[in-house]
Amino acid sequence: MSSGTVADMVDDLRQRIDSGALEPDEKLPSTRVLMETYGLSDNAVYRAIALLKAEGYAYSRQGKGVFVRSRRALITGARRIRGITHPGERIEWRYSTRTEAPAWVAEHLGAGECVERARTVRRGDEIKEASRSWVHLDVVGVVPELDEARPCNPTWQAVYTERSGNPVKAVSVIADARIATDDDREALGLPAGTHPVLFTRTVYATGDRVIGVGESVPAPGNPVDLTEH
Incomplete structure (x- = not known):
């Protein structure tokens, strides 16, 4: 994907997590890789990651990166x-x-x-x-x-x-x-x-x-x- 929007990145990663292509506790690609993949600036990637965290799709480990959050525990x-x-x-x-x-x-x-x-x-x-x-x-x-x-x-x-x-x-x-x-x-x-x-x-x-x-x-x-x- 040569260029895109924050919504494109969020939608794509959300779909990959929901489908199981990205599994619970799997590390997301680095900011640099996400910038290149989705054609976004570093600030735009940070905003997309923040949205995924707010929706419960991802979480951070200090000094280790961003990981996929398990969606199994309770689906309401x-x-x-x-x-x-x-x-x-x-x-x-x-x-x-x-x-x-x-x-x-x-x-x-x-x-x-x-x-x-x-x-x-x-x-x-x-x-x-x-x-x-x-x-x-x-x-x-x-x-x-x-x-x-x-x-x-x-x-x-x-x-x-x-x-x-x-x-x-x-x-x-x-x-x-x-x-x-x-x-x-x-x-x-x-x-x-x-x-x-x-x-x-x-x-x-x-x-x-x-x-x-x-x-x-x-x-x-x-x-x-x-x-x-």
Whole structure:
């Protein structure tokens, strides 16, 4: 690219990171190389890097350069509804069952039966995240796949939106910590013992009605990023 703009550089690097061409913690090219690649001045390259950092795509290591930030930990909002995996990752389904809503779920969905689904996200042999979702039975009429032990492509929220015409939004996300439960340990492959873990809970709604909630537990060592993308 002989000449360009800050937006060109940002768009290109963003696409390369999203596609997996640039992997988490990979070092970005030097300022000089970026200047030559995108036909920009050093100040323009600095502005582009600052935008990538502000959007959560990059971070600096003092004296070492600029690196790609991992986008795995938490994808919220519309990005999470479109899909929860990144290139090289896969979903492994653990179970899907009808169950009575746990107390915290009932606070959002109402008491009674709902569909509970559990899965893990892996990159190679490494478990990156375990998650569960609880979905109102009304949604099953639109997305019957919820009762099956297989993924909804790309997610139940996106499928529901497409089929019903009613957009689903992630209306709130909270993060907290706890001692790993038996289910956490089983899903994440943790050994016996006491393991503190972080978790996030997301509430999904269409219009003014909550139709699902989700809980994600990243494997120890994976950060939780509450930035909305």
